[in-house]
Amino acid sequence: MENKIILGNISLKVSNLLSLTISMIIMQLVNDIHLGTLIVLGSLFFYYYIPQENHQGFKNVLIAGIAGMIAFLIMNISNVFPWVTALILGTICCFFFFYNKYWNLTGPGPFFLVMISCISGVHKYINAYTTTESIFYLSIGVIISIVLAAINEFIFDHFQIMKKPSNSNKIRFKVDKVSSDIIIKSFVYGFAVFLSYYIGQNLGILNYYWVVIACSSILQAKSMSHAFKRHQNYVLGTIVGCVISYAILSINFSPIIISILLIIFNSLIYWKINTNFLVGNFFTTPMAILISKLSNPMLNNEAIPERFAAILIGTTIGIVSVYVLNYLQKKCI
DSSP states (O other), X not given: OHHHHHHXXXXXXXXXXXXHHHHHXXXXXXXXXXXXXXXXXXXXXXXXXXXXXXXXXXXXXXXXXXXXXXXXXXXXXXXXXXXXXXXXXXXXXXXXXXXXXXXXXXXXXXXXXXXXXXXXXXXXXXXXXXXXXXHHHHHHHHHHHHHHHHHHHHHHHHTTOOOBOOOOOOOOSOOSOOOHHHHHHHHHXXXXXXXXXXXXXXXXXXXXXXXXXXXXXXXXOSSHHHHHHHHHHHHHXXXXXXXXXXXXXXXXXXXXXHHHHHHHHHHHHHHHTTTOHHHHTTTHHHHHHHHHHHHOTXXXXXXXXXXXXXXXXXXXXXXXXXXXXXXXXXXXX
């Protein structure tokens, strides 16, 4: 039994490594490095794969991948009307959060869906005129994550490796009965995403989707005390990450070396983020900055204070939102 558990863990870690490695290789081969980074972002949907009974882990990756591409498409089209982008993003995330809770899905929740949606709204090279190419490159990354999830399903079934029990509800869009708690949480989540995007955009922060992602991370907290702990760990982890980023950006690495570093950082995040949120966040900042560096080779140390400011603003909005959520929940009970 113990050997099977070890085999399962090795399979998952190797697959996570392969998801980014394969996407990085393909990215290096495409003509447009800007859009090529979408392959890398699509491959991150492998994070949604958690081996569960009834193949629920595979279903989660499939659902998240399809939902991510739909959201990306909607946000891409919304770029034609920039003044409504934040509102559309908030609405999309509200629905993401609602169905994630309604279906009781296991995994990172709407986190990566928010990230993909935000990136579509932020980067100028991703717009209504590049919609077909953008979706194509993103779908390659998503397909990589889905294929690797399917391979892991085969390995776990073939070697009879124990999976986690599935507590997910039946996947359906028709809502018969839902608690007011889920509705309140969904509304607060959507509004917080809208607010963080709007504030980050108007403050002119570089890659202001970092503000939204930081806010979304805090909103994953289960309680006010948990939110404060996540905030503290996120900020401390970002400080260490900024130091690592400064050391890396001080050296003029080639795109291939940057790709290798990204693979290493992603593996470290995958291994540690669920067991030690603080240590896992040591590597999220270098990874975020290096992905931006790939799409913008001229980016240098100026990205570091921008990243730190984005995390501070985003986590603060997240903390305030969790407080408002707790207040509303007490009022409604």
